[in-house]
Amino acid sequence: MxxxxxxxxxxxxxxxxSLMRHHGAPMTEAMALGLSSALSFxxxxxxxxxxxxxxxxxMPPKAIIKGLLxxxxxxxxxxxxxxxxxxxxxxxxxxxxxxxxxxxxxxxWLPYFPPNMRFHFNAHNLLVYGKDGNDYLISDPVFEEPVxxxxxxxxxxxxxxxxxxxxxxxxxxxAVGRKAVDAASVTKAIRKTVRGMLAPIPIVGVRGMRTxxxxxxxxxxxxxxxxxxxxxxxxxxxEIGTGGAGFRFIYAAFLQEAAQLLDRPxxxxxxxxxxxxxxxxxxxALKAARMVKGREPVDPAALADRLRAQARQEEDFFRDLKxxxx
Amino acid sequence: xxxxxxxxEGNATLDGHSKxxxxxxxxxxxxxxxxxxxxxxxxxxxxxxxxxxxxxxxAKARVQAGLASPLEYWMYSRRMDVALLSQTSGxxxxxxxxxxxxxxxxxxxxxxxxxxxxALGLPVTTLQGLP
Numbered sequence: 535m536x537x538x539x540x541x542x543x544x545x546x547x548x549x550x551x552s553l554m555r556h557h558g559a560p561m562t563e564a565m566a567l568g569l570s571s572a573l574s575f576x577x578x579x580x581x582x583x584x585x586x587x588x589x590x591x592x593m594p595p596k597a598i599i600k601g602l603l604x605x606x607x608x609x610x611x612x613x614x615x616x617x618x619x620x621x622x623x624x625x626x627x628x629x630x631x632x633x634x635x636x637x638x639x640x641x642x643w644l645p646y647f648p649p650n651m652r653f654h655f656n657a658h659n660l661l662v663y664g665k666d667g668n669d670y671l672i673s674d675p676v677f678e679e680p681v682x683x684x685x686x687x688x689x690x691x692x693x694x695x696x697x698x699x700x701x702x703x704x705x706x707x708x709a710v711g712r713k714a715v716d717a718a719s720v721t722k723a724i725r726k727t728v729r730g731m732l733a734p735i736p737i738v739g740v741r742g743m744r745t746x747x748x749x750x751x752x753x754x755x756x757x758x759x760x761x762x763x764x765x766x767x768x769x770x771x772x773e774i775g776t777g778g779a780g781f782r783f784i785y786a787a788f789l790q791e792a793a794q795l796l797d798r799p800x801x802x803x804x805x806x807x808x809x810x811x812x813x814x815x816x817x818x819a820l821k822a823a824r825m826v827k828g829r830e831p832v833d834p835a836a837l838a839d840r841l842r843a844q845a846r847q848e849e850d851f852f853r854d855l856k857x858x859x860x
Numbered sequence: 861x862x863x864x865x866x867x868x869e870g871n872a873t874l875d876g877h878s879k880x881x882x883x884x885x886x887x888x889x890x891x892x893x894x895x896x897x898x899x900x901x902x903x904x905x906x907x908x909x910x911x912x913x914x915x916x917x918x919a920k921a922r923v924q925a926g927l928a929s930p931l932e933y934w935m936y937s938r939r940m941d942v943a944l945l946s947q948t949s950g951x952x953x954x955x956x957x958x959x960x961x962x963x964x965x966x967x968x969x970x971x972x973x974x975x976x977x978x979a980l981g982l983p984v985t986t987l988q989g990l991p
Contacts, residue, residue: 541880541894543881563892584941585941643981648873648875648876652939653939654944676880678877695950695979765903765904768903769904783883786882786884786890787891816861822900822904823899823900827907
């Protein structure tokens, strides 16, 4: 198969933009993220990962793929399986037809990941572009080069159980109706992102950040579990799929593309502002990480203040972004 | 973030890999670049890894003292907890907690042991002892 691997910052936007490019629709990772309105914030205290709440800086898994279907007039096929054998048979059949297939997997059971990065996180995305003997040829978008994975290991990763269990999910396009991104869908996608970030719901968008700030404020500085909470917060932000600042930078790249496509130069200024906000997210992460390491005294209240400042900045930013595409 | 500010700190947790990142070049354009790691990420990832390792070590000591079954050690060494092991094995949480006690673990049937072995990706013989 004539397939070009390209590294990406985030697994899902990387997989879907690769799939689109492979099917003749030029698309950058940033455009995939922006066009699917995947930038977000959610604090979900009732979903626990190792006993700590889910904090997400983007829409739930599969949102990028599904969000691109309408703007690209694409039809995708999604398949899940009851048994690993059936899943592997179907994957082999598709590969034999020369199909490029996207998979949802666990990170923990993929042996090519660095050991320290292997945690039970079930919403990783990768592409399979071939099979060589017992090994699948994999384009994992977060790696520099294509990798290989033995079929037993891949089966385990595809059928891992637990939160967000992939159930062997695989997906591939059946038709991509539009080969270029049109201006109307970009405007619509930006408006949708603004709506989500400014939503009047206490656990999403800027209000979600404020709820999380309130939770941080209540942590006892002396309790060792507070340190675990802070570490977890940073890990959700920076490590799990490029995280908070990373997504802001990708969205800034998208806004630059949008400025050209919509011929609205004010979006270029918005892009620069978002980069500055992303930098502040990184400063927040670094401060929190230093507390985890013990280089600074643990001070949850100071972090809560910074988080509120981020919420304030993002609230202003998305208000202005709404005006910029009005 | 500007291109020259992209951290290249060679994180141990990345194992020599680089991540792709987006940063601003001299003309103000956002471009893709690679990073060999950042202090903040390394700190929190190692913290999480160390936490798992400490739990596994504590479990090992408890197993050796006869206070816990080897299942507790293997659960933590596979970076799981009771909630996750319950989801992956299909046993209710209260049953998983019981099976962490040596007395109840010893009474498990081969089929039940096989379920744990399957969930943890380990042969049953390994599961019954410590490394």
